[in-house]
Amino acid sequence: MSARAGIVVTGTEVLTGRVQDQNGPWLADRLLELGVELGHITLCGDRPADIEAQLRFLAGQGVDLIITSGGLGPTADDMTVEIVSRFCGRELVLDAAVEARIGEIVKGMMARFPGVDADAVLAANRKQALVPAGAVVLDPVGTAPGVVVAGSPTVVVLPGPPRELQPMWHAAVATDAVQTAIAGRTRYQQQTIRMFGLPESGLADTLRDAEKTVADFDRLEITTCLRRGELEIVTRFEPRDTATYAALEGLLRDRHAREIFSTDGALVDDQIAELLAGRSIATAESCTAGMLAARLTERAGSSAYVAGGVVAYSNAAKTELLGVDAGLIERHGAVSEPVAEAMAAGALQRFGADTAVAITGIAGPGGGTPTKPVGTVCFSVALAGGASVTRATRLPGNRSDIRERSTTVAMHLLRRALTGGG
């Protein structure tokens, strides 16, 4: 058995991208937690024909549950309840109790906006008290009540503002109608493995082998995603398939021990924050120009271990602020391993830190040479006491990609240096 759902997000501002939809992803997470399989999310504007077409599409796909968001306001372009009512073959009836409840809420709001015509507002809001006959009404968090209409599929109608939708979703899940609709749900587990330094095709190879060697491999639902230069492998499975997942994880660990940096969902940023506890870090950045320092300080509490950094964009700044020998720059070029090393050493010393990271590279589009093309970036991590790791690499993409990716490479070098992994 299983339970399957679809989400209909309505609203012209969301369809046209002026407002980023938050409800689809949020509801997707909630369904995942419940073990309800999400088939489709559909977005459309405030047009009755489009909304109705999406409802019919999802019903045609055999979903057990449809959740709609938006279109419950008092204005003429808010008509989701009316459309759902027609779609479910129910009459639209005025719910006196709901009308009274909205009346109270609106009166409370009016007190804050003197001069507004209370009767006109109440009339507009009466529209919101019209509900499909026999529907379960969800108490409004704003002024708009939601409804649950039991059937095949069962339809849950929620308002668009996330701060209203979220508590009302929890109320909807508690209703008998929704519980009946999702009775077939499966309780899944989800695990995440993160890797760095492996191309996506290398992972694809290993997964093809896993298909042959891991028993019941096809019972695992695996999603792979390349992000910020890292590979993320998310696997969803039923509790009885725990051993299958363990076999997959074992195979990945065997093949890619060096590249796997997280098997518990933690990000490299989380790991670095932990590793830096009790330490003091300084940065020396050229092409990333502060992006690494900014990333290290994204978290609250980072002032406990971030001393600061120097953005040494010009050669003069490298010399003046980080004490890099001008002759060294002349001999090797500003983008070179010796200069990266000297920048890290300078940051360590100038900030009195015990950990330093330096980045110097060619982000482009100009500045590349045959021996040092655009994307050439040198990194150095220095720890107090003399240990240091220095690497040169070549990163793909445009200026923005190269800068962004450089911060990720730096985070991973730092992680390896701090865990003694070289």
Add this chain to the structure above:
Amino acid sequence: MSARAGIVVTGTEVLTGRVQDQNGPWLADRLLELGVELGHITLCGDRPADIEAQLRFLAGQGVDLIITSGGLGPTADDMTVEIVSRFCGRELVLDAAVEARIGEIVKGMMARFPGVDADAVLAANRKQALVPAGAVVLDPVGTAPGVVVAGSPTVVVLPGPPRELQPMWHAAVATDAVQTAIAGRTRYQQQTIRMFGLPESGLADTLRDAEKTVADFDRLEITTCLRRGELEIVTRFEPRDTATYAALEGLLRDRHAREIFSTDGALVDDQIAELLAGRSIATAESCTAGMLAARLTERAGSSAYVAGGVVAYSNAAKTELLGVDAGLIERHGAVSEPVAEAMAAGALQRFGADTAVAITGIAGPGGGTPTKPVGTVCFSVALAGGASVTRATRLPGNRSDIRERSTTVAMHLLRRALTGGG
């Protein structure tokens, strides 16, 4: 006549909300610019039946154009091309030229990953050279080629990563197949006005007045958006309504002369880049920790005017690297106008620059006090020769909002200082 489109976004990571979809909103914007009406955006996971169902749904809705994003990678769960091929009734054929092209790209990438089995990778990537017979192939930006299949509807298949999808969309629009599909589009003009320092409600007031005083006001399609602390007013209109738009722009200029900083679509970043030509700028950042320096260097060529910066997160760094008097910090606190001013002066001097910007603030969530709550940020802009502007302000939002917004405030103070606007 009109042209209507639908967008199919595929990818389990997007459907489940682990990755926020950027392609739907971006493509929605492009369609709007083209004058193509967007009916639906649908999202589904990497499941052939679901992708195919969405294609059929959109075709059933009579759209002229379907754009798909995602599912073009080398792994087994990437199968959009195969599904679209079947949907369009075309055979899937190996395109030798495309295979050779991918081979070259992959070989270039392999150089960065020594030890990976090149043949296995090439075999995995061969899958990406299978295209629907008769389709127009879009050159890959990453390793995945896109395709355009002419028909009713015409289908454009694009890769998921935005940095690949975006240039490939422009290539797709240039094809005859897409031009034919959207031949019925309406050509609109679009103008953008940007303001800084005006609350959204102030703009709403002005627009309400415009409704009464500007003839044919309702023929303008106006979208306002609050972003990065700036107000953006985008107006779309048919060519015959140019005079109406001019009247609106005139009214906005009369009312908000000080707040309007751009009427030609230019961003403050564009303006700053122009204003800094021939100058040398240095930054001194505390709470933003490098974000301003990173922003100033986003553009190619910024090394001509950015000398560098100091991220002075700790008080010791403010003193050691920027020469801020420790007594000043003790008397006024690290977040204070005198310290901001001293930081800017220090940056000017240490980098030998002629322009400097300093930011020091409390990004939270901790560190606030009754007199200096979270969101208190002090800015100082110093120009060689002694001119300086210093401001304290209180910014709304969470840690990330406050840091981001601080860079915008700094950009506008810098703009005013450089244009003599104080």
